Amino acid sequence: MxxxxxxxxxxxxxxxxxxxxxxxxxxxxxxxxxxxxxxxxxxxxxxxxxxxxxxxxxxxxxxxxxxxxxxxxxxxxxxxxxxxxxxxxxxxxxxxxxxxxxxxxxxxxxxxxxxxxxxxxxxxxxxxxxxxxxxxxxxxxxxxxxxxxxxxxxxxxxxxxxxxxxxxxxxxxxxxxxxxxxxxxxxxxxxxxxxxxxxxxxxxxxxxxxxxxxxxxxxxxxxxxxxxxxxxxxxxxxxxxxxxxxxxxxxxxxxxxETLSLRVDAHCNNAERVTQFLVEHDAISQVFYPGHESHPQYELAQKQMTRGSNLIAFEVTGGQEKAFALANALDIALISNNLGDAKTLITHPATTTHAKLPDAAKAELGIKEGVLRVSIGLEDGQDLIDDFAQALAQTR
Ligand SMILES: Cc1ncc(COP(=O)(O)O)c(C=O)c1O
Missing domain, CATH: 3.40.640.10 (Type I PLP-dependent aspartate aminotransferase-like (Major domain))
Structure with missing residues (x-):
C-alpha cells in the first residue's frame, strides 16, 4: 500500500x-x-x-x-x-x-x-x-x-x-x-x-x-x-x-x-459521567480525575491531554472498611488490579498495586486507606452510575 x-x-x-x-x-x-x-x-x-x-x-x-x-x-x-x-x-x-x-x-x-x-x-x-x-x-x-x-x-x-x-x-x-x-x-x-x-x-x-x-x-x-x-x-x-x-x-x-481510539473515546465518555456522579456524592470525600475541573492540576492536564482517560481515584469516607465494602457491593465493576479493560475494574491500591510500599511512602503519595482506583469500562454509562449508587447506598 x-x-x-x-x-x-x-x-x-x-x-x-x-x-x-x-x-x-x-x-x-x-x-x-x-x-x-x-x-x-x-x-x-x-x-x-x-x-x-x-x-x-x-x-x-x-x-x-x-x-x-x-x-x-x-x-x-x-x-x-x-x-x-x-x-x-x-x-x-x-x-x-x-x-x-x-x-x-x-x-x-x-x-x-x-x-x-x-x-x-x-x-x-x-x-x-x-x-x-x-x-x-x-x-x-x-x-x-x-x-x-x-x-x-x-x-x-x-x-x-x-x-x-x-x-x-x-x-x-x-x-x-x-x-x-x-x-x-x-x-x-x-x-x-x-x-x-x-x-x-x-x-x-x-x-x-x-x-x-x-x-x-x-x-x-x-x-x-x-x-x-x-x-x-x-x-x-x-x-x-x-x-x-x-x-x-x-x-x-x-x-x-484498530479500535483503540474508538474505545478510548467511549471510555472517556463513561469516565466523565461517573466522575460527575462521584464528585456530587456525599460519601466520597475526594475525587481525582484529570478531565474534571476539581483536579488540582486541571489546567496542566488540559494542556497535555485531549481528554481525562478512564482512570478515576476517589476516597471513600470511612477508610479501608468502607472502601472494601463499596468494592464488594458493586455488581458490574469487578475487583481487579488490571486497567484499561472493556470491563470496569476496581482496586484498593494500598492493599494491592502499592501494598509493598512502606507506610511512610504511601502517606507521602496520598495512598490512604479509603482510596479506590477504578478503571471505567465500556458498559452503558447509566448502568455504571446506577451500580455505584446502589453500592454506596448499601455501604452507608
Ligand atoms: C503505569 C504502568 N506502567 C507499567 C505497567 C506494567 O505493565 P505490565 O503489567 O504489562 O508489565 C503498569 C501495569 O499496571 C502500569 O500501570
Missing amino acids: VKKNWSAQTELIHGGNSRSQFGETSEALYLTSGFVYDSAEQAAARFREEEDGYIYARFGNPTVRAFEERMMALEGAGAEDARATATGMAAVTACLMSQLQAGDHIVAARALFGSCRYVVETLMPKFGVACTLVDGKDLSAWEQAVRPETKVFFLETPSNPLLEIIDMQGVADIAHAAGARLVVDNVFATPVLQKPFQFGADMVVYSATKHIDGQGRCLGGVVLGNTSYIKDELANFIRQTGPSLAPFNAWVLLKSL
Whole structure:
C-alpha cells in the first residue's frame, strides 16, 4: 500500500500492514520462532547485518514488526522506531537498562506504579545505578536532584494510582539542560490522548496489556524513541537478553489498535459521567480525575491531554472498611488490579498495586486507606452510575 499522509485513525487500521502473497484482508500471524535462508552465504550475510531480513523471533518477527510500526504511526513525530516487549515491565526495564551503566544516576517521580518504583529504587541500584525519587509535580525538586552523572529522568503522567499530572516540557527542559534523557511511561493517558514526544520526551514506554489490548487477553509492551537509541542501544539489549513479544500476542495487540481510539473515546465518555456522579456524592470525600475541573492540576492536564482517560481515584469516607465494602457491593465493576479493560475494574491500591510500599511512602503519595482506583469500562454509562449508587447506598 502506498503511504499517504493519513490521520491517526487511518493509521490505526492500516499502519504497519504488509500483505503476504495471498493478499489476506486481516493482518497475517507469523507464528514462527525461526526463519530459513536460501543459502549459507545468505545466513552469514544476515548475521553480518549486510542483508535485511529476519533471523530469529527473539530479534524480530513480521507480526511483531507490524505492531511496532502501527505504534510508531500512532505515536507520530519523535517515534522514529520502536521495539515491542513481552510486558510493560519488560519495556520499562529494557528501556532503562539498555542506556544506563554502573556509576550513572536516575531521577524519577516518586508517584509510580509499584513495579516501576521497584525497578528504579531497588533493582537499578543493585547494578550500581543510583536513584533519587522526587515529587514529580515540583520542577525545582527535579532540578535539585541533578548530579553530574544523571543520565535519565523517568516519570508517569497521569500517575498510578492518584492521577498526578507532571509538566513534561518543564521536566524535559531540566533533563536536557543536564545532558540527560526523559523517559515517559504513557500507559494511563494512552497514545490517543497524550503524545509525550510533543512535550520533550526522548523515549515513551507502554504496557500494551492495558488499553492497547483493551480486552484483558494478553500481556505486552513497547518502547518508542529515535532511530539511534532504538537501533544502537535498545535493539541489541533485547536481542541478547530476550524480553521479546510473542508473535501471537503481537497479532492480538495489532488487531486491537484498530479500535483503540474508538474505545478510548467511549471510555472517556463513561469516565466523565461517573466522575460527575462521584464528585456530587456525599460519601466520597475526594475525587481525582484529570478531565474534571476539581483536579488540582486541571489546567496542566488540559494542556497535555485531549481528554481525562478512564482512570478515576476517589476516597471513600470511612477508610479501608468502607472502601472494601463499596468494592464488594458493586455488581458490574469487578475487583481487579488490571486497567484499561472493556470491563470496569476496581482496586484498593494500598492493599494491592502499592501494598509493598512502606507506610511512610504511601502517606507521602496520598495512598490512604479509603482510596479506590477504578478503571471505567465500556458498559452503558447509566448502568455504571446506577451500580455505584446502589453500592454506596448499601455501604452507608
Ligand atoms: C503505569 C504502568 N506502567 C507499567 C505497567 C506494567 O505493565 P505490565 O503489567 O504489562 O508489565 C503498569 C501495569 O499496571 C502500569 O500501570
